[in-house]
Amino acid sequence: MFDRRKFIKKSAVWSGYALAAVAIGLPVFSFVGFRKITKKKIAFPPDSQLAPVNFKEGVYLLSHKDEFYALSARCPHLGCTVNFDAVSKTFKCPCHGSAFDLLGKWISGPARKNLQPLPIKKNSNGDIETVLKI
Numbered sequence: 001m002f003d004r005r006k007f008i009k010k011s012a013v014w015s016g017y018a019l020a021a022v023a024i025g026l027p028v029f030s031f032v033g034f035r036k037i038t039k040k041k042i043a044f045p046p047d048s049q050l051a052p053v054n055f056k057e058g059v060y061l062l063s064h065k066d067e068f069y070a071l072s073a074r075c076p077h078l079g080c081t082v083n084f085d086a087v088s089k090t091f092k093c094p095c096h097g098s099a100f101d102l103l104g105k106w107i108s109g110p111a112r113k114n115l116q117p118l119p120i121k122k123n124s125n126g127d128i129e130t131v132l133k134i
């Protein structure tokens, strides 16, 4: 026989569970699954005005044998910004100590991946542009 009290009590309990699942799940899904990736254009001045190692807004632009290349400064471990050490000519992550060579190849530390290379092109002003995905 249908018991209205039991039904209302169970409905209240299951509504609470559903509410808790939404309250916990929504922030987790929004962080993990639904992050919007935006692209940011970063322009460096023409190559004649650049140093061998240049940094701007999370991007390193470096020259090697008169060729420029760009690397993301985002550490592949947990996303800290790596610093360039001019003495050892390596990139070092201040967070957990990963190190990368001048071409962005992983040397040591917990990152175990290379720094992300970024495409570059010259725009009509002669500036060197790259696109960083955030």
Ligand code: FES
Binding pocket: 075, 076, 077, 078, 079, 080, 093, 094, 095, 096, 097, 098, 109, 110, 111
């Ligand atoms: S974030 Fe760079 S080593 Fe952990």
